[in-house]
Amino acid sequence: MPKRVISPIRMLGHRVIESLWRMGVAARFFALILMRSGACVRRPHLVIREVFSTGVLSLIIIIVSGMFVGMVLGLQGYDTLQTYGSEEALGVLVALSLVRELGPVVAALLFASRAGSAITAEIGLMRATEQIEAMQMMAVDPIARVVAPRFWGGLISMPLLAAMFSAMGIFGGYLVGVVLIGVDDGSFWSQMQAAVDFGDDILQGVIKSVVFGVAVTTIALFEGFDAPPTAEGVSRATTRTVVTSSLAILALDFILTAVMFRGL
Amino acid sequence: MERTTLDLWVGLFVAAGLAALIFLALKVGNLGDFNNAETYAVEAHFDNIGGLKPRAPVKSAGVVVGRVGTITFDPELFEAVVQLDLDSRYKFPTDSTAAIMTSGLLGEQYIALDAGGEETMLKAGGHLDLTQGAVVLEQLIGQFLFNKNDDGKTDAATPLKGEIK
Amino acid sequence: MSEPLVEIRDLSFGYGSRPILKGINLTAGRGQVIAIMGSSGCGKTTLLRLIGGALRPTQGSIRVDGLSVPDLKQRALFDLRKRMGMLFQFGALFTDMTVFDNVAFQLREHTDLPEAIIRDLVLMKLHAVGLRGAADLLPSELSGGMARRVALARAIALDPMLIMYDEPFAGLDPISLGVTGNMIRRLTDALGMTSLVVTHDVQESLKIVDYVYFVSNGVIEAEGTPAEIRASGLPFVHQFVHGEEEGPVPFHYPAVDLGVDLGVDLGVARGEKHA
Structure with missing residues (x-):
């Protein structure tokens, strides 16, 4: 009887300790990345390669999803605004929801599942096939040569992707609202411009996307580096990357919104 | 590749x-449209600012001529002190009127600046004396009902009377 | 030059409480090809990692070219590793780079040589392993034997003084086997390096090596020149060289009696059947 009570509690304790320990290791890993980023400055081409694989290769999914999200916002927003007779505010609705929230968050979620999982799988497989160890035996630091360029590449790509997502979304909203439904072109843009503030809205959206970029790439790199060097280990790590970074994005989004917009 | x-x-x-x-x-x-332009700050006291927010537009004749800067409370006069950052391209007479208006029925609030007739112009750090605070919807409705009620005393047939009492 | 390149004294190592190596003594002179043999999972690869400084011994000393490997700081260790090559079991080629870039990797990381010279050097190394024509292929387009030869070209890119081979013969067809074996010998002689070959392929390695160490259960069971080994009367060596199932190396991993595991008394069962 006491064993039935104690063992779940012990399991819980074990889980908590283990996840705290992992967070500590991940933080140390993050610090290590920053400390060993010298090679990225000296050899920018290493980073450019990673901007290609994280950024350019994520372009299509970002552009297409951005368009669709914007178009849906246009349709739904028009429906609601029409009830209050203020269809002209459609531009404001579309732009603010994209620039403040949907742009950074949805782009980061897509980035996590497209680029983050690829990073984890790649690094995990490099470890499983002894490539990381081979690099170490060749006196090359894998953190500096493999991990740091991917970190900076992701960090550069993420805000650009989020900006493209928002821009495409606004374009999609414009297509549905103005071109298809016939909201007045002038008031669509002018109301938007009057309501969207560069410092309050756009800049904070960019800050969000940079923070998400740091979180997703760090999680993806850590999971890849930490994965057991087996097929099962790598596949689990890839799943964990997507789950953990999605949760991290949403949690961070709440914290950032609270801090920046409400000034908590 | x-x-x-x-x-x-x-x-x-x-x-x-x-x-x-x-x-x-x-x-x-x-x-x-605006952010990088030179501005000068003037102050205005309002008895009630309603829902005015920092960075709300300041309009004159419907044209945006500035933005609301900081909003503070004056503990001696018990009034709101609003700093207006006006575009330095535009000069206004010292007796201009600042009124807090609402764009549309439910829209955001802004400050409407009505130019006066003085020769001297406002400078940085100047003060707008003629102000009109925000119209609070609840007060407006209250006033409306109050007036109706007064009417009701003279005309007992009004149906509103029973409802209010 | 009389001092041996690799000298290991009284080396012990274990993961946690499980000992892997116990009191190993090993010497590799310059210009020699040394084989470390033993059954699978006896700690041979661990030994290479200890020499490369990837693991720290619990006890004993490892000296490479006069330097004590476990005591080296990160930078000094990396400097030493630049003079070592290691060939991993499956090549461990960088899968996102072409064969050429794989071989050029260390040259680009550790030297400031102009691209033209790197190109010449890489093509020479690839020529030495007979794969100059495959320079533009990706590792995924190579066969296992070719991948291992590319890995060898990559390991010798900086003309190291020591190369460690982890199972260079595993999974090769007889032709590739012979080619790889001869190549190890030839490169060792031509470049004046020392080779440490970890293998369980007795016949192939006895043809090319100067000296053999047999490792079993974490200790060195036997050592000697190929001729001595062939003539050895030790039961362990005899079993290993001739690939016999019965001998001091058990086929079964230590376990309780099968009958206990199955819950029946096998002896009784057999007895009844016979009766």
Whole structure:
């Protein structure tokens, strides 16, 4: 009887300790990345390669999803605004929801599942096939040569992707609202411009996307580096990357919104 | 992939990303129209600012001529002190009137600046004496009902009377 | 030059409480090809990692070219590793780079040589392993034997003084086997390096090596020149060289009696059947 009570509690304790320990290791890993980023400055081409694989290769999914999200916002927003007779505010609705929230968050979620999982799988497989160890035996630091360029590449790509997502979304909203439904072109843009503030809205959206970029790439790199060097280990790590970074994005989004917009 | 094609793609990608950012800043946001212009600050006291927010527009004849800066409370006069950052291209007489208005029925609040007739112009740090606070909807409705009630005393047949009592 | 390149004294190592190596003594002179043999999972690869400084011994000393490997700081260790090559079991080629870039990797990381010279050096190394024509292929387009030869070209890119081979013969067809074996010998002689070959392929390695160490259960069971080994009367060596199932190396991993595991008394069962 006491064993039935104690063992779940012990399991819980074990889980908590283990996840705290992992967070500590991940933080140390993050610090290590920053400390060993010298090679990225000296050899920018290493980073450019990673901007290609994280950024350019994520372009299509970002552009297409951005368009669709914007178009849906246009349709739904028009429906609601029409009830209050203020269809002209459609531009404001579309732009603010994209620039403040949907742009950074949805782009980061897509980035996590497209680029983050690829990073984890790649690094995990490099470890499983002894490539990381081979690099170490060749006196090359894998953190500096493999991990740091991917970190900076992701960090550069993420805000650009989020900006493209928002821009495409606004374009999609414009297509549905103005071109298809016939909201007045002038008031669509002018109301938007009057309501969207560069410092309050756009800049904070960019800050969000940079923070998400740091979180997703760090999680993806850590999971890849930490994965057991087996097929099962790598596949689990890839799943964990997507789950953990999605949760991290949403949690961070709440914290950032609270801090920046409400000034908590 | 060839290094040069890779460079080209990354270059295109970064250019497109920056273009999107500039589009957001200029076309979607308000960076283009005002932010970088020189401004001068003047102060105005209001008995009630309603829902006025910092960075709300200051309009004269419907044209945006400035933005609301800081909003503070004066503990001696028990009034709101609003700092207006006006575009230095536009000068206003010292006896101009500042009124807090609402765009549309439910829209955001802004300050309407009505130019006066004085010869001297407002300078940085100047003070607007003629102000009109925000009209609070609840007060307005209350006043309306109050007046109706007064009417009701003279005309007992009004149906409103029973409802209010 | 009389001092041996690799000298290991009284080396012990274990993961946690499980000992892997116990009191190993090993010497590799310059210009020699040394084989470390033993059954699978006896700690041979661990030994290479200890020499490369990837693991720290619990006890004993490892000296490479006069330097004590476990005591080296990160930078000094990396400097030493630049003079070592290691060939991993499956090549461990960088899968996102071409064969050429794989071989050029260390040259680009550790030297400031102009691209033209790197190109010449890489093509020479690839020529030495007979794969100059495959320079533009990706590792995924190579066969196992070719991948291992590319890995060898990569390992000798900086003309190291020591190369460690982890199972260079595993999974090769007889032709590749012979080619790889001869190549190890030839490169060792031509470049004046020392080779440490970890293998369980007795016949192939006895043809090319100067000296053999047999490792079993974490200790060195036997050592000697190939001729001595062939003539050895030790039961362990005899079993290993001739690939016999019965001998001091058990086929079964230590376990309780099968009958206990199955819950029946096998002896009784057999007895009844016979009766």
